[in-house]
Structures are given as structure tokens and as C-alpha cells.
Amino acid sequence: MNSQGASVLSLAEDIFEQAKAIINYYQANNLAIPTFSLQSSDPPTTPEYQSLQNALRTSIEDTQRLVEGPRKFLRSFAAQVYDLASFRIALDFELFTIIPAEGEISLKELADRAGLDLDRVSRVVRMLITFRFFEEKTPGFISHSSSSIVLLKDEELRCTVHYTLDELLKAAADSNISLKSTPFEADNQNCPFKTRHGLGIFEWYNANPYNASRFARAMAGATRSKLFYGLIFKVLSYVAQWIVTSTNYVGGGSGHISMTLAKLFPHLKFVVQDQDEMLIEGQKLISDEVRDRVFFQRHTFFDQQPFKDAAAFLIRQCTHNWCDRDVVTIFKSMVPGLESSKPGTPFLINDIIMPEPGIWTRLAEREVRQIDIVMLVGFRAKQRTRAEFLALLTEADPRYEIRNVYETGPLGLLEVYLRQ
Template identity: 55%
Template sequence: MSSHVENFSILRLAEGILENTKEVIKCLHKSNVALPTFSPTCEELPSTPDFQKLQNRLRTQLEDLQLLVDGPPRFYRHFLMRGYEIAAFQIALDFGFFTLVPSEGDISVGDLANKAGLDQDRTGRVMRLLTTHRFFQESKPGFFSHNSFSIALQGDDELRSLVHYSFDEMLKASAESSVSIKADPFEADSVHCPFFTRFGVPIFDYYKKHPEHSGRFAKAMAGWRKNNYPWSDLRGTVVDVGGGSGHVSIELARLFPHLRFVVQDGSDTMLAQGQQLLTDDIRGRISFTQANFFEPQQYVRASAYIIRQCTHNWADHDVVTIFRSMVPGLEGSAPETPLLINDMILPEPGSNVSRIWERERRQADMVMLVCFGAKQRTVAEFEALLNEADPRYVIRKVNGQGALGLLEVYLDRECGPNNVHS
């Protein structure tokens, strides 16, 4: 009986995969996007919410089918080899394979080894493992060329930086997770986390000590994701709190030429990199100021304050301090001035969401645990920290559907600073 049920389940999954694949094809045709291939010239897939829902549905079915067909023993045998596969990927990144293989044509394993400064034997072994994962292709014996997945890491410096720093600092830190948590099972912050255990300093101090890595980290964090806020309705100056090198402000300044931006960050390195990114069309509308978001906000009369991908780097008590430090700025601005918290939002436990969608957010939560002793948060968790910082804080709008969520938070002026809003 159980065999019949399982066979039926596998068949139903396969049928669902077929139907959802047809829906994906329809969506691509509607968007005038060619069907994906492994060709280096393959078009980028759409990033619309509807297409992402289709992707997640299909990925979930594909994953379930593979798990059922493989069975537990084969799954674990393959899963336990991931660490060694990661070693090959890291070698390819550290020795520049992704940029050394030409964008067009191929390269012999000998020439690649010479350019990388590595012996030919290990160069070939690493490349051949990667080709089994559809990274690169061996166009003829001993000659390698790009495919759509490897070429993506050649032309996109930000994506390559994201992958490289993840394979370098972050995975080394993650290997210390159990050691770190066993040493301090009830403490979690920037000095009670696996990154500190591995490198002996909090993550931001590490990048101050290693400027050769801080630039890569800045590029990795630079991928701008659109947030659903009506920027065109604002007039005046937006303060980008903890804005790093100002990638968000730079992108917004180009899209909304009527706005001005002040980028605040505690790192001279980040601010200097931001200055170098300015072009003549936006130079007069973006300024950079060194500021610590744990200290009271000095800029007043702003149109909005945005803090993007910062709160997830800090433990709860630190986030309370950050939110409390924003109050002087909000009090010195117009009553309807928003504090925009642009960060990932976790689903509440028991929410009916896609398993793949939730996993991506839970994975990001583990990154915060490993690297910062911090966390991603639900709306309820954000609300509790805001209320602890100042009971006048009110969340008026939540958009949590994209890669990053957006909380629109206001200071309720009708409620006294020492009174809890009803």
C-alpha cells in the first residue's frame, strides 16, 4: 500500500512539473524572453513577482521529486560531499578562473594553469568537477569555455564579489558555528558568534583591518533591490543611514532627480568608495557624512530616513539603540517624515508561504547568526524593538513580498514621549 502511495506521489509531482514548466514557458513568451539555455549569451530571466512565484513552485516540485527518487542514503552521501565541491569553487575564485577563461572561445588547461599560477593537474581537476555542476564546459578534451552560469561571474563584478566573499570569510566562519555556540550558548552578538570565533574580531573590525577585503565586501553588498515606496511623492533630502558607499542613494538619485541625499556611514573606506562612484549628473545632489547610527541623529528637517540592510547585522539590544538614536532626527523633521526600514522580513511561524521562499529567508537568517550574532526578523519582532526604543513608533505599512521588505515607520506626535500609544 505504501509503495502505491509513493509511486502515485512521484507521478503526481512529475505531472505537476510538466504543467508548471508549461506555465513558465508561457510567462517567458509573454515577456519576450528566450527560453533559458546553457549558452553564454542566454538572456536573463524575468524578476517579476509572478515569475518568481512560478519559479518557486517548480523548484519545490523538482526538489521533492529528486529527494523521493534518490532516497535518504543517496541524498546524504551526496550532501556530505558538498564541502569538497565548495573547495573546488573557492580555488576557482581565488585563482581567477572565472575571469581568465575568455568570454568568447576557449582556453587550454595548460594556458589557464599558467595564467592562474597553478599546476596543470589541479587546474584540470578543479575545472572538470565544476563542469559536472554546469559551471564552464569542456568544449573539447583539455579546452574549457564559459557557459551561462560561469560567464555570469565574469561580467558582474558585484555578483562575483558576493560569491567570493561568501566562499572566503563566511564559509570559514560557519565551520566554527558549533564551537562558538557551545562556548556561549546563551549569548549572541558581534563578539559571541562564529565569525568572531574564527577571526578573533567582530566582522566590521575585520574589514577595517583588512581593506583588501573590505572593497569586495562593499561590492557584494551593493546589489540594489527595488523597494516599493513612492519616492516621487517626496521633496527635499533623504538621509541614508548606515548607507555604506551609497549605492542605494546613487540609484535613487538617478531615478528621482528632484531628490537630494545624505549618505551616513561610520567607515571612511566605504564613504571614500562612494565618492568615486559619483557621476556629474548626480554629484551635486549626494553628500557623504561620517556618522555613527548608535549616536543621536544630527540631521534634522529630512524628508525621509532610510536604513537599509543594517538592522539584521545587530543583536536586539543594539537595534533598540539604533531606533532610539533616530528619534531626535524624526522629532526635528516634519510630523509625516518616515523612517524606512529596508530589510528582509521573515514570515511569522505557521505562515502559509512557499517552502523555497521561506528557506531563502531562513538561509539569510543563518548568515546573520554566523557572521554577526544577529538575526533577520518578523514584523512582530521589529514592532517589539521599535516599541522598546520609543513607544511613539508606529508601523503604518508593511511590504514583505520582495527580496527585501520595507517597513514604513512614523513617530506619533500625538502620543507623549513617555506614553504608550493605545
């Protein structure tokens, strides 16, 4: 057997052993083994399971690449734009919500309710069926699959996918135009999003309240998807155990993280700071259970921090939206709040901490580098390494120091203090 054949065989053996390890994990934790049934639950989000999952996915991907060869891979890779077009049509015409959770709907009725002709709906749906979105068990009748029903039941996740294929996919298509026009600028006024939409991303959302509302729900959905949900609460719950009074959440979006932590830790109070559009969404989401412990305050983190006597200041997934000079301004604005609080008050920066190349597994590194390109497309900003964070903190105020770094894959935490 030639070397390529041996490599495929060894990878296939790896796949077999890794699949067994995943089954063993499910059995050891008394979990139902996943199937394509509509009742199948989401996979675990623990680091142990994610490590097993990444190992299996890597072997499957390598095997597929060797078997296919580069030419077929490149063709299918480039053709994903048409797959995404089908998905975008299904979202825009609400096919995921028109198809009932149980039972079937005829293609004719689906087309009528979507406001499209039968031919186009049939072509889009049958394209998506090849990816296990929807099923056609009875000819001419469509039902949900285990993949598509998630988008029916989870509005936030649906918003995450929809805004990505709406706002950002359009902007990504103009990335080359943006970079050619301003190759050495790096801010949200010189980015693919503005090239495509005519406004920077924040101004555009201010001018488009429907999209701003969807974006706020999408951020909640993105947080709960994949690794984010399990890891962020592991990190923040750890931190919350030694925060004893109130936490100021800067750039807090709709406040969904504060609301969840408030439920987990009844002794904590949160002040969520952001712009009006995000706070309006927060007012819709808040429950009576935490209403007296989660408060909203209109504030931009480019202005001096007005909140005093906080037990901690938290800024989560914000720095990656801004260029270096803007991040320095954000860090400078936090100084008055830290100076007005007790010595030893932490400034917590919850964001991806980029690894050096090759330190993480290939798939884990790919996930964060995909997000880094999202920042390039949407903001002409970036994800940063620990060294890059430290340089910006020092430029903002030499008294800043990083005491601890919690690197947890796609979402980490910098524990920063202002030396008194």
C-alpha cells in the same frame, strides 16, 4: 502503482504543467526563452515569474528527493563542502577571469597563468564542469559556459560569491565552537565570525581594507542578484514618489541604492551615512549624473542623528546585523533627527520581515531563513518578525508606531513614524 510511485508521477505531471506556464510567461511578455547559450539573458525578477519559478523548483526538488531517497540525498548534501572547495579555488586563483570571454584556453596555459600545476587545475575545472561552470568542448581546452561567464562579466556578483566562500564559509565551519563557548550570548563579539577570525566582523573589515572593499562591492552584487534587485526598487520607488525633497540614508554602505534612486527620481537628494571604508567605495562608484544630489557623511547610527529637516530617514539591511539591545540603541539615535524634521516624517526600515512558519512557500521561506543563519554566523544577530520590530521600537521610544508594512518576500519595508 504504490503510493510513492503515484506521488512521483503526479509531481512529474506538475513539473510538465509548471514548465508550460513558464514558457507561456516568456511568450506573453515577448522574452527570449532561456537556454545554456552564452547569449541567454537572466530570468525575469517579477513577483509573478518568481511564483512560477518557485512552484517548478519545489516540484523538481520533491521529485528528486523521492527518487533519490534520504541516504543519497544526505551524502550529496554533505558533499557540497567539496563542491564549494572547488569553487573557492577557482575564485582565489582567478580562473573565472583568466578564461577568455570568447574562445578557448588550454588547461596548460590556464594552469601556468593561475600559478598552479596542471593536475590540480584540471581536477578543479572538471569538477565545476559537472555543475555547468565552464565547458571542455575540445579535449584539454576550456571555455566559459552561460553560468561561469556571469562571474567573468559581473565583478560585484563575483565579489558576493567570493567573500561568502572566503570570510563566511570559514566562520560557518566554527559555528558549533562559538555556540558552545557562549551559548546564551547574542552579539557580534560572541559570534562564529569572531571565533574564526579573531575580531568582530566590523573590526575585522577595518583591519583588512582589501576585504572591506570586496565586501562593499559584494553588497552591491547581492542586492542586484535574484529577487532583491527587482523587489527593492519596486518598494523604494513607490516610497520615493511621495518623498519630495531629501532622504537621509543611514548605514548607507557605498550608496549604490541612493545613486540608482537618484537617477530614477531627479527631484530627490540623498545623504549617505556610514563609516569611512564604505564611503570611499561610494566615491569611486558615483557618476557625474548624480554627483550633485548624492552626498556622503561619516556617521555611525549608534550616535544621535545629526541630520535635520529630512523628508525621510531610511535604514536598509542594517538591523539584521545587530543584537536586540544594539537595535534599540539605533532606533533611539534616530529620534533627534525625527524630532528636528517636520511632523509626519517617515522612518523607513528596509529589511526582511520574517514570516510565521508555513505562511510562505517552502522555497521562499528557505531563502530568508538562509539569510537569518548568515546573520547568526557573521553577527550572532537575526532577521525579525513584525512583532519583534515593534517590540524593539517601543522599547526605544513609546512614541514609535508602525503604520504600514510592505512584505515583499525576501525584502520588505516598515513605514514607521514618531508620534508628536
